[in-house]
Amino acid sequence: xxxxxxxxEINAAAVEPLLPIEKKLIGWxxxxxxxxxxxxxxxxxxxxxxx
Amino acid sequence: MSDLAxxxxxxxxxxxxxxxxxxxxxxxxxxxxxxxxxxxxxxSGTDVLGWAVTTSVYxxxxxxxxxxAKAYAWLGGGGSxxxxxxxxxxxxxxxxxxxxxxxxxxxxxxxxVFAIAYASWILGSYAYIxxxxxxxxxxxxxxxxxxxxxxxGFIVALLSGLVIANFFPRFAEWLKExxxxxxxxxxxxxxxGATVAVxxxxxxxxxxxxxxxxxxxxxxxxxxxxxxxxYISRKWFGFSREWSxxxxxxxxxxxxxxxxxxxxxxxxxxxxPILVSSLVVVFAxxxxxxxxxxxxxxxxxxxxxxxxxxxxxIKTDGAAVAGGGITESLILAKAAAEGIKYQPGWILATxxxxxIFIDIFIGVWAFILGYIWTxxxxxxxxxxxxxxxxxxxxKFILGFLFVFAVSLWLAVGSTxxxxxxxxxxxxxxxIFRVIFFILTFFSIGVLSDFRKLWQQGFGKLAAVYFVxxxxxxxxxxxxxxxxxxxGFKPPLVS
Numbered sequence: 444x445x446x447x448x449x450x451x452e453i454n455a456a457a458v459e460p461l462l463p464i465e466k467k468l469i470g471w472x473x474x475x476x477x478x479x480x481x482x483x484x485x486x487x488x489x490x491x492x493x494x
Numbered sequence: 495m496s497d498l499a500x501x502x503x504x505x506x507x508x509x510x511x512x513x514x515x516x517x518x519x520x521x522x523x524x525x526x527x528x529x530x531x532x533x534x535x536x537x538s539g540t541d542v543l544g545w546a547v548t549t550s551v552y553x554x555x556x557x558x559x560x561x562x563a564k565a566y567a568w569l570g571g572g573g574s575x576x577x578x579x580x581x582x583x584x585x586x587x588x589x590x591x592x593x594x595x596x597x598x599x600x601x602x603x604x605x606x607v608f609a610i611a612y613a614s615w616i617l618g619s620y621a622y623i624x625x626x627x628x629x630x631x632x633x634x635x636x637x638x639x640x641x642x643x644x645x646x647g648f649i650v651a652l653l654s655g656l657v658i659a660n661f662f663p664r665f666a667e668w669l670k671e672x673x674x675x676x677x678x679x680x681x682x683x684x685x686x687g688a689t690v691a692v693x694x695x696x697x698x699x700x701x702x703x704x705x706x707x708x709x710x711x712x713x714x715x716x717x718x719x720x721x722x723x724x725y726i727s728r729k730w731f732g733f734s735r736e737w738s739x740x741x742x743x744x745x746x747x748x749x750x751x752x753x754x755x756x757x758x759x760x761x762x763x764x765x766x767p768i769l770v771s772s773l774v775v776v777f778a779x780x781x782x783x784x785x786x787x788x789x790x791x792x793x794x795x796x797x798x799x800x801x802x803x804x805x806x807x808i809k810t811d812g813a814a815v816a817g818g819g820i821t822e823s824l825i826l827a828k829a830a831a832e833g834i835k836y837q838p839g840w841i842l843a844t845x846x847x848x849x850i851f852i853d854i855f856i857g858v859w860a861f862i863l864g865y866i867w868t869x870x871x872x873x874x875x876x877x878x879x880x881x882x883x884x885x886x887x888x889k890f891i892l893g894f895l896f897v898f899a900v901s902l903w904l905a906v907g908s909t910x911x912x913x914x915x916x917x918x919x920x921x922x923x924x925i926f927r928v929i930f931f932i933l934t935f936f937s938i939g940v941l942s943d944f945r946k947l948w949q950q951g952f953g954k955l956a957a958v959y960f961v962x963x964x965x966x967x968x969x970x971x972x973x974x975x976x977x978x979x980x981g982f983k984p985p986l987v988s
Contacts, residue, residue, distance in 0.1 A: 464866060464871060468724075469721045472717045480714070483709055483710045484710075487860060
């Protein structure tokens with residue numbers, strides 16, 4: 444069965460620079476995530492867990 | 495995916511390869527819905543899937559196999575296994591005909607694939623491999639066990655496939671018509687919708703109480719973990735986008751399902767997310783052996799923090815829930831030794847709830863990535879049309895969402911009788927989910943030449959996983975779990 448040379452590809456492939464859209468994706472994800480976490484932590488303070 | 499699919503993506507024109515993939519997606523939806531519908535019949539009182547084979551942890555092999563329903567006990571374990579094989583053969587052969595493949599070759603190869611894969615699963619349920627808790631060890635009279643849970647059978651199946659791929663290449667070539675991990679895993683994910691819905695419905699009070707905490711888990715997994723792991727993979731290790739997306743999803747979200755869903759969404763070659771998935775499984779097994787004991791040692795005074803942490807740190811559903819169970823038994827034992835007797839069930843419920851919340855958004859995240867890739871990264875000569883976004887969307891996720899929605903409605907919006915009968919129906923469907931997982935892991939092994947990958951490529955993938963998991967994911971997960979769950983303890987036994 445033919446098998447793509449994945450290991451050679453992993454190590455030999457030219458580095459793809461981060462595109463602006465990727466930087467945006469990373470930045471917005473991380474920024475939004477941190478802001479949302481802070482909001483949730485504040486909410487958590489006012490809405491305590493009930494079992 | 496079969497090796498044929500890999501070849502197709504490289505040698506055949508894109509429309510043909512895309513069409514083949516879409517056909518496989520829809521086939522997965524059809525078979526998944528067929529299993530779900532058949533399982534639902536049992537709600538009416540007619541059990542049409544109760545003959546499906548289940549495997550228990552055993553020391554006596556003759557006790558290992560049984561039909562799911564007692565009504566079919568007359569079949570015995572062997573009869574139930576044969577019937578399960580025959581049913582799968584008929585349904586999958588019909589599907590393979592729809593895909594235009596050679597059904598005779600498939601039927602012969604599938605017979606061998608099923609036999610070896612299920613034998614691996616049975617081996618994985620051997621008590622010396624699977625028994626986890628001291629109570630289980632005591633039940634089977636064991637002084638030790640590998641504590642892999644019966645899901646260690648997945649690893650055995652993977653290893654069986656690897657042995658065949660690396661030492662018996664001609665046999666692997668002979669099996670190739672039935673080596674279709676992508677089809678198998680997609681069917682399994684569609685079926686999984688019922689189990690996820692029933693679990694959520696069964697814990698609605700806790701689930702609603704944990705809504706806020708579930709949202710935190712979603713934010714953490716998708717927005718924080720994913721972006722950081724993607725950055726590490728791309729920037730520090732130089733992986734391409736095709737590798738980094740499934741890798742980030744596998745490490746951050748929910749292992750196999752997320753890697754395959756997002757890999758499909760960005761049109762990665764099928765072999766890429768599958769290899770990432772196998773890595774996730776290996777690490778999940780390592781985690782399940784380590785993290786519960788760390789939780790027992792350091793978090794026994796904060797049981798719910800421990801439960802949430804396990805749900806956030808272990809990246810496959812099965813391993814995470816199993817890890818939650820082990821953690822609960824270890825922590826309850828430790829607390830009891832200190833004179834504190836917590837009610838059982840709460841730690842595991844926390845783990846399960848956190849995991850479910852993360853799982854639900856796999857489809858949404860795959861859609862978001864698919865949209866970005868289609869419109870901004872993998873545009874091709876022509877700008878992508880909105881319809882192409884739909885074309886590239888992994889359709890099996892729709893099957894998962896449909897099964898989830900119907901199951902949840904039946905569980906919480908229908909009559910009490912139906913709601914009561916639904917968990918058993920979902921349990922029957924889940925048997926086939928497990929079997930398709932087994933077939934997936936065996937197929938992954940047969941497709942993978944890990945001798946070469948381990949020398950360089952796989953080691954590099956593992957390095958990303960190791961750095962991300964132990965340098966970031968575990969500790970941030972612990973911090974978030976602490977922030978949201980510390981101070982809240984399970985009720986005490988009265």
